[in-house]
Amino acid sequence: MVLYPVMRKLLDKRVVLASASPRRQEILSHAGLRFTVVPSKFKENLSKASFPTPYAYAMETAKQKALEVARRMHQKDLRAPDIVIGADTIVALEGLILEKPVDKTDAYSMLSRLSGKEHSVFTGVAIVQCSSQGGGLDLDVSEFYEETRVRFSQLSEELLWEYIHSGEPLDKAGGYGIQALGGMLVEAIHGDFHNVVGFPLNRFCKKLAELYHPPRPEDRPREKQDSIPAEDTFDGLGDSEGAGPGQGGARGDRRRPRAPGREHAKDADRKPSVESVPPTAVLELIDGYKVSKALFTACKMKLFDLLRDKGPLSALDVARKIGASEGGTGQLLDVCAGLGLLDKTEGGYSNTPLATLYLLSDGEYSLHSFIMTQEEVSWPFFSYLDFAVREGTVQAQRAMGTAGEDHYQESFYKNREKKLQFMRAMHGHTKVAARQVATAFDLSGFTSACDLGGCTGALAYELARQYPGLKVTVFDLPEVIEDAVCFQPHGPEAGQVSFVPGDFFQDTLPEADLYILSKILHNWPDDKVHQLLSRISRSCKPGGGLLVAEQLLDEDKCRPLPALMMSLNMTVLFQARERSLSEYRSLLQAHGFTDVRAVRTGSTSDAVLATRA
Numbered sequence: 307m308v309l310y311p312v313m314r315k316l317l318d319k320r321v322v323l324a325s326a327s328p329r330r331q332e333i334l335s336h337a338g339l340r341f342t343v344v345p346s347k348f349k350e351n352l353s354k355a356s357f358p359t360p361y362a363y364a365m366e367t368a369k370q371k372a373l374e375v376a377r378r379m380h381q382k383d384l385r386a387p388d389i390v391i392g393a394d395t396i397v398a399l400e401g402l403i404l405e406k407p408v409d410k411t412d413a414y415s416m417l418s419r420l421s422g423k424e425h426s427v428f429t430g431v432a433i434v435q436c437s438s439q440g441g442g443l444d445l446d447v448s449e450f451y452e453e454t455r456v457r458f459s460q461l462s463e464e465l466l467w468e469y470i471h472s473g474e475p476l477d478k479a480g481g482y483g484i485q486a487l488g489g490m491l492v493e494a495i496h497g498d499f500h501n502v503v504g505f506p507l508n509r510f511c512k513k514l515a516e517l518y519h520p521p522r523p524e525d526r527p528r529e530k531q532d533s534i535p536a537e538d539t540f541d542g543l544g545d546s547e548g549a550g551p552g553q554g555g556a557r558g559d560r561r562r563p564r565a566p567g568r569e570h571a572k573d574a575d576r577k578p579s580v581e582s583v584p585p586t587a588v589l590e591l592i593d594g595y596k597v598s599k600a601l602f603t604a605c606k607m608k609l610f611d612l613l614r615d616k617g618p619l620s621a622l623d624v625a626r627k628i629g630a631s632e633g634g635t636g637q638l639l640d641v642c643a644g645l646g647l648l649d650k651t652e653g654g655y656s657n658t659p660l661a662t663l664y665l666l667s668d669g670e671y672s673l674h675s676f677i678m679t680q681e682e683v684s685w686p687f688f689s690y691l692d693f694a695v696r697e698g699t700v701q702a703q704r705a706m707g708t709a710g711e712d713h714y715q716e717s718f719y720k721n722r723e724k725k726l727q728f729m730r731a732m733h734g735h736t737k738v739a740a741r742q743v744a745t746a747f748d749l750s751g752f753t754s755a756c757d758l759g760g761c762t763g764a765l766a767y768e769l770a771r772q773y774p775g776l777k778v779t780v781f782d783l784p785e786v787i788e789d790a791v792c793f794q795p796h797g798p799e800a801g802q803v804s805f806v807p808g809d810f811f812q813d814t815l816p817e818a819d820l821y822i823l824s825k826i827l828h829n830w831p832d833d834k835v836h837q838l839l840s841r842i843s844r845s846c847k848p849g850g851g852l853l854v855a856e857q858l859l860d861e862d863k864c865r866p867l868p869a870l871m872m873s874l875n876m877t878v879l880f881q882a883r884e885r886s887l888s889e890y891r892s893l894l895q896a897h898g899f900t901d902v903r904a905v906r907t908g909s910t911s912d913a914v915l916a917t918r919a
């Protein structure tokens with residue numbers, strides 16, 4: 307009701323929607339807005355790395371879409387519309403920006419990343435008010451964004467491919483459409499539904515109210531056309547209608563695209579302010595260690611096991627059962643609920659599916675022991691990150707009170723319980739990605755494989771499940787092999803897997819068509835990596851394969867965030883690191899492997915396959 311007068315104010319204005327999205331057209335026409343559609347020709351290729359946040363990128367793209375249309379229409383008619391609306395929708399997950407998939411493989415990679423997780427959908431919107439005076443064009447840009455949190459169910463491969471083959475993902479950010487078949491993938495949504503579909507109607511109406519009933523309209527600065535755009539944001543727009551440099555537009559202005567906020571287009575030279583660059587992202591970073599510690603503590607106290615067995619429970623019940631304070635326990639449980647790990651109802655706290663799948667100490671895909679190793683090992687090492695950075699050395703002495711190359715193994719193999727905890731940690735971390743790694747390539751041409759440092763056989767069993775004709779040897783240290791039996795599954799795949807004790811730096815490697823290095827290369831400094839690859843290269847017959855399972859860094863080494871963090875972890879613990887595909891390519895080529903290919907799984911391991919020349 308309140309908003310209708312605002313819409314009515316636009317009835318006598320020439321409104322243009324700079325978007326080809328049928329969803330945006332539908333949302334706005336249902337809201338009673340009258341407008342013309344002029345799809346933008348702006349190429350959506352701004353450098354994502356140059357933006358501090360995903361929504362900053364979406365807002366800038368929205369703005370450039372709208373500005374391109376405003377300028378093009380002004381050039382063509384010498385009369386720009388009164389208002390041009392641009393929008394851009396992106397999906398953001400763990401620091402990664404997902405736009406429309408380029409093909410079905412890309413859609414698969416996006417959807418499998420989103421599976422079982424919560425992500426954000428951001429739509430950036432730009433409202434450009436135009437006025438043409440004496441042949442010139444004044445542009446006044448207002449921008450905003452809206453965030454909606456969407457949680458996906460765990461998606462089976464079958465459902466995923468069936469959905470991809472429906473054709474729906476291809477023209478949609480993140481590869482899904484919540485308004486149609488994609489709605490079936492969504493477990494929960496927090497925020498404006500329309501925002502996910504491409505246009506945050508509610509915020510848009512509020513913004514219009516703000517613009518058309520402004521407290522001090524005379525305060526709004528206006529800008530002349532020649533201050534934007536930055537030339538490199540208009541690359542390739544040189545068609546006859548284009549408003550590129552030298553066409554009365556930017557006049558050779560070579561500024562980089564600006565890191566945006568909710569600024570006026572004129573503000574290119576203005577210093578960032580808390581309004582244009584809000585501190586949210588920094589505040590979230592500050593809290594990162596508290597979030598990790600809350601998770602570690604809940605796991606250490608086995609709260610998720612307790613709630614599985616006895617839940618739902620009140621804070622008081624939990625506190626009594628674990629012998630802790632009621633106040634502290636209540637706070638921790640509430641934080642876990644806030645993090646999406648627990649559901650809180652009148653009946654008490656209970657596990658969410660996320661906690662059930664990954665945080666129970668004995669679940670099939672349990673990350674509980676992995677989390678405990680983060681608490682017990684990575685946490686103390688990261689406390690000395692500044693020393694590690696300054697000195698460029700492993701801080702084992704400070705963090706663990708032990709020096710020497712083998713500090714990690716020493717700490718885990720010193721007693722059986724610690725060793726089993728470490729093996730469970732590796733097992734869980736490998737298992738959550740095992741199927742994606744095993745199926746990343748068609749490995750059915752191989753008849754024998756050897757997983758070097760294959761620990762509990764988590765990947766070996768999955769390979770055996772996927773390829774019934776494959777025999778897999780797990781080669782690992784004798785102290786690991788002696789307890790690997792604890793992890794043997796009950797299915798027929800157990801018969802395809804055997805265990806051989808040995809040290810891959812010293813002993814003869816078992817013969818195999820395919821060698822596997824899963825989470826091994828990131829453990830060792832470069833000289834050891836070369837030593838190991840050279841030994842494998844000598845054992846591998848021509849035409850044989852090498853499958854490397856590690857988290858791949860992007861070529862600019864700034865993403866994805868989990869790979870980046872794992873890389874830092876490896877540096878701090880071992881003076882080792884994660885690598886990009888081109889780094890793996892040169893490493894493997896240097897040891898006689900060719901045809902190096904990669905598949906990003908979006909999970910704890912990506913897959914790289916190479917062939918021995």
Ligand SMILES: Cc1cn([C@H]2C[C@H](O)[C@@H](COP(=O)(O)OP(=O)(O)OP(=O)(O)O)O2)c(=O)[nH]c1=O
Nearest residue numbers: 325326327394395478479482483484502503504
């Ligand atoms: C996540 C999601 C996105 N989408 C759509 C909205 C947008 O149309 C599209 C994201 O791509 P955009 O680049 O934002 O928009 P577009 O290319 O469709 O149109 P234009 O650039 O001309 O404005 O994804 C859905 O329809 N449903 C969804 O659930």
